[in-house]
Amino acid sequence: xxxxxxxxxxxxxxxxxxxxxxxxxxxxxxxxxxxxxxxxxxxxxxxxxxxxxxxxxxxxxxxxxxxxxxxxxxxxxxxxxxxxxxxxxxxxxxxxxxxxxxxxxxxxxxxxxxxxxxxxxxxxxxxxxxxxxxxxxxxxxxxxxxxxxxxxxxxxxxxxxxxxxxxxxxxxxxxxxxxxxxxxxxxxxxxxxxxxxxxxxxxxxxxxxxxxxxxxxxxxxxxxx
Amino acid sequence: xxxxxxxxxxxxxxxxxxxxxxxxxxxxxxxxxxxxxxxxxxxxxxxxxxxxxxxxxxxxxxxxxxxxxxxxxxxxxxxxxxxxxxxxxxxxxxxxxxxxxxxxxxxxxxxxxxxxxxxxxxxxxxxxxxxxxxxxxxxxxxxxxxxxxxxxxxxxxxxxxxxxxxxxxxxxxxxxxxxxxxxxxxxxxxxxxxxxxxxxxxxxxxxxxxxxxxxxxxxxxxxxxxxxxxxxxxxxxxxxxxxxxxxxxxx
Ligand SMILES: Nc1ncnc2c1ncn2[C@@H]1O[C@H](COP(=O)(O)OP(=O)(O)O)[C@@H](O)[C@H]1O
Ligand SMILES: [Mg+2]
Numbered sequence: 001x002x003x004x005x006x007x008x009x010x011x012x013x014x015x016x017x018x019x020x021x022x023x024x025x026x027x028x029x030x031x032x033x034x035x036x037x038x039x040x041x042x043x044x045x046x047x048x049x050x051x052x053x054x055x056x057x058x059x060x061x062x063x064x065x066x067x068x069x070x071x072x073x074x075x076x077x078x079x080x081x082x083x084x085x086x087x088x089x090x091x092x093x094x095x096x097x098x099x100x101x102x103x104x105x106x107x108x109x110x111x112x113x114x115x116x117x118x119x120x121x122x123x124x125x126x127x128x129x130x131x132x133x134x135x136x137x138x139x140x141x142x143x144x145x146x147x148x149x150x151x152x153x154x155x156x157x158x159x160x161x162x163x164x165x166x167x168x169x170x171x172x173x174x175x176x177x178x179x180x181x182x183x184x185x186x187x188x189x190x191x192x193x194x195x196x197x198x199x200x201x202x203x204x205x206x207x208x209x210x211x212x213x214x215x216x217x218x219x220x221x222x223x224x225x
Numbered sequence: 226x227x228x229x230x231x232x233x234x235x236x237x238x239x240x241x242x243x244x245x246x247x248x249x250x251x252x253x254x255x256x257x258x259x260x261x262x263x264x265x266x267x268x269x270x271x272x273x274x275x276x277x278x279x280x281x282x283x284x285x286x287x288x289x290x291x292x293x294x295x296x297x298x299x300x301x302x303x304x305x306x307x308x309x310x311x312x313x314x315x316x317x318x319x320x321x322x323x324x325x326x327x328x329x330x331x332x333x334x335x336x337x338x339x340x341x342x343x344x345x346x347x348x349x350x351x352x353x354x355x356x357x358x359x360x361x362x363x364x365x366x367x368x369x370x371x372x373x374x375x376x377x378x379x380x381x382x383x384x385x386x387x388x389x390x391x392x393x394x395x396x397x398x399x400x401x402x403x404x405x406x407x408x409x410x411x412x413x414x415x416x417x418x419x420x421x422x423x424x425x426x427x428x429x430x431x432x433x434x435x436x437x438x439x440x441x442x443x444x445x446x447x448x449x450x451x452x453x454x455x456x457x458x459x460x461x462x463x464x465x466x467x468x469x470x471x472x473x474x475x476x
């Protein structure tokens with residue numbers, strides 16, 4: 001067990017947590033925007049959101065992560081930081097990874113939110129429109145608040161999947177947990193099972209409380225009809 | 226339109242047609258509701274009463290004809306349509322109170338968000354209205370915690386807090402238990418006495434006789450009879466209206 005203290009386990013998992021946190025916030029916002037577009041009265045918005053969700057959701061995540069690195073950064077030279085020190089590359093890779101996770105996970109959030117919108121009785125939106133609320137007000141004040149309350153549980157699954165998916169960021173050199181695991185497996189071959197167990201437990205520690213918390217929240221915020 | 230200078234009717238429908246796919250649900254509807262009048266719409270299920278009601282604030286668009294509210298053609302979409310809807314109160318059979326908001330929040334929402342009324346003012350007027358419909362003590366509860374009759378009275382208060390020019394009711398008591406129907410009808414009767422212009426789809430004959438000035442009888446998407454209330458109930462002219470009254474009054 002001693003060798004564990006030779007590695008920055010906490011640091012690696014901290015990177016995983018940060019990747020998950022920023023990606024989750026971005027994906028939630030982007031997913032809600034996409035879901036809003038899918039029910040919008042504007043044909044072009046509906047068409048864009050539908051095409052986007054169906055294409056991106058069915059593309060392997062690794063492809064999206066690598067594409068954001070190759071395409072955006074290396075080919076187009078889009079740099080996501082103004083930092084000029086040696087940390088610049090690490091910062092850029094981290095942000096590119098977050099961007100890729102947002103673009104990808106947003107589609108799953110959008111699908112969950114859309115199914116939530118379908119659980120809101122049409123009478124709710126009709127009553128809002130009859131009172132003079134516009135489309136955007138009806139969506140943000142009446143429909144989405146009820147839709148989101150009904151999809152806390154499915155969103156928790158999306159969040160847990162996202163936490164595990166962040167390991168794909170290793171493909172573009174973000175030093176999250178999976179990168180450290182690979183290093184440790186190479187160096188500590190004889191303790192391979194133990195290394196696996198440590199990382200598996202690490203991810204369970206991250207995801208289990210989230211699942212429990214959101215499960216509890218989902219009951220608490222449920223709309224009574 | 227009527228002669229220059231005369232006040233326009235609150236609602237004017239002329240030659241209104243509406244189709245659902247191949248189904249012709251409103252057939253050449255002509256209807257004027259003068260200001261202050263209470264009109265009850267009667268007719269068998271499926272005759273187009275709800276659709277008629279819903280075309281007036283354009284929850285259902287029409288295929289041809291003209292609808293005007295207070296002399297203004299109902300706009301097709303956008304801000305102008307929202308402005309018109311703000312002036313037309315609507316009460317639904319299924320209440321449609323916002324399930325995630327308390328009763329007072331339901332009542333305050335549209336005045337604040339649509340009319341830009343200060344929150345304190347919207348709350349004050351809202352509480353007066355809840356008091357008037359007899360449920361001020363339920364203000365902080367959620368819709369699901371109230372009985373159907375209380376929910377419908379809250380929905381009426383919500384519509385009234387917009388200070389509408391006219392109120393549309395689409396079978397407001399049809400989803401209620403018999404013992405609470407009257408508490409809603411009483412609120413509507415008092416509203417009618419106060420001079421509100423009202424278009425009411427209902428099967429409540431007692432309310433129709435007591436509170437309405439005029440009855441419009443519909444069948445198969447057409448207005449078959451349009452008469453003063455007393456005249457309609459004592460001497461209906463059409464065969465279909467006589468049939469309908471015979472069936473409904475024999476219960
Ligand atoms: N959204 C809709 N789509 C298709 N048909 C509809 C729709 N709403 C109503 N209808 C049909 O239109 C006719 C009139 O309905 P409605 O106005 O609800 O009648 P009423 O309120 O008098 O019972 C009925 O035949 C009904 O089935
Ligand atoms: Mg109806």
